Amino acid sequence: MTTMPGRRGFLPIRTNAFDRVFISVVLFVAVHLLWMRFLEPALPLWVATVLSVALGALIVRKG
Amino acid sequence: MMRSPTTGWLLLAPTIAVLVLTGVLPFLYVLVISFFDWNLFALNPEPRWTAANNFRRLVHDAEFLKSIWLTLLFTFWVVLSQIVLGFALARLMMRDFPFKKLFRAVHTLPLMIAPIAVGATWRLMTVPGLGPIPYYLKDWFGLDYRLSMFPDQAFASVVLMDIWHWTPFVTLTMLAGLSNLPQEPVEQARIDGAQEWQIFRDIILPFMKPVLLTTIFIRIMDALRVVDEVWMLTQGGPGAETRFIGLHIWKIVFPKTDYGYGSAMSLLTLYMTIVICWLLYAAMTARRGNAS
């Protein structure tokens, strides 16, 4: 048995709390940037905010 | 006991203070400024809050996106060539031949030279009318070599210069890895009649994986931030064909005093570097995790 720190969630790698917050922030920024580039004429930016916060919460709790 | 943690923190304090002053503070500063509209030459030179407008401009900025693309392209070509070449040279260095130490020292030389001097060196080699490269390309192959006119030549020259500059680094790390390679499995495989490429694929490559990944990681991080030597060789030209991201910030955005926008760009560059860095790091540790 390995005793590596962190845990396995649905993410492909073993993560600790810091990793999951980090991934959430990275995705938060990426979603916003891509949204501004491609989707903003159709949908306002706050949709991206809501989506990425939800995604971030999911990753932090279950990832 | 003398070893209270307090003393330890006191010893660490100066280091932390200096790094906060020159590393953390600038980061926080750029983070804040990137959400402001602040241009010294604008009608209203005071910083004003603009939320994400700087970033909105940024993702539609064709010049910026192009410089990112060029940087990635440059990174791909130099790292790929350096790894292949460096590995071959390291294998060559493993053999037994006279004056090995001398050759090794000569090979290490480019690593220590200031990047700006590397750029100067290559500029002297490539200046039309003076440098040997344009002269002999014309003389022997009838090829017209002008960095200031042909984008492909400029890009290729920058890549070649970087290969000249950094391949020794790959050679040395590979050499360090190869010299720890246990000889028994290789010889056993030879006795069993394995082909050289099979030995390479099944024994040497798996053994070298950690060193290889570390080297790739470090080389990618360095290639992404290349500035000095490219500036000396091509000034980012012709046009913007070798204007990599660092050059773009330094020479195009910075002098315009559009500080808010420049900050957003700096921050985005930092973001991309961190993401690439982290992805590589995760790939490296994940592989090692499986092995243990």
Add this chain to the structure above:
Amino acid sequence: MTRPGVKWTTFALWVLFSLLTLLPIWWMFLVSVKSRTDLFGRPSFLLDISRITWDNYATVIANPAFQRYMLNSLIVSTANAALVCALGLLAAYAMSRYRMRGKDNIFFWVLTNRMAPPAAFLLPLYLLYTGVFQVGDWSLFDTRIGLILLYCVLNLPFAFWLLQGIIDGIPAELDEAAYVDGASTWQVLRTIIVPLAGPGIAVTGILTWVFAWNEYLFASTLTSVNARTITTGLAEFVTVTGTNWGQMAAVAMLTLLPAALVLAVVQKHIVAGLTFGAVKG
């Protein structure tokens, strides 16, 4: 065991590769010892001893601006190397010998400073140096102190890591014994750690000195007149119209000289240095 044929083929290949490595530098040396009229025409890689001229070097060295650049570079690199070694030694000692909560995170954070792309820090540092870090009329912009402090970002993580490895190699029993005899932390550092880590500190000092000497991007942005270094001086030759190639080559030769000179001393440590010990040289 190697067959002679393989041996000499390898040798020949290495001669070839060494020529490729040295050729650009050799060419630059040739340009630097040619007079202006000899520069153009059919390029030859042979040195015409009868036509060597040291005028380019003489002109450059006699130039007051160049003297100032050189002096600035010397002061900045030396002070930075000294500062980095001193701070790095204290920090590395703390990291190696003390039990502190969260020190692994601190270690990791210090190392990440080295990975950051300098271009992303140009703008904030420029703004901080010109507008925020100032007392009255005096600001950090265009001062040697500004550069010395700044180069710590590049060099301190490196020195910190290198010195920690060295101090870890010194048996802790030695300082335990001294503490029992009533020595203070300062005395232990001075009489035990510094002498034993001496060679390591020297290598660290030399490598950080070279890194500081070679730095260009920050030096060109955060100085204007007084604190310009030799690398910015070299770059200025390109932007000036009617480039004087001979003098530029001379300056470039003088810029790369120190690095070439210390090569032999630090060669063994370069790999470990540049990879942060991930790969042992």
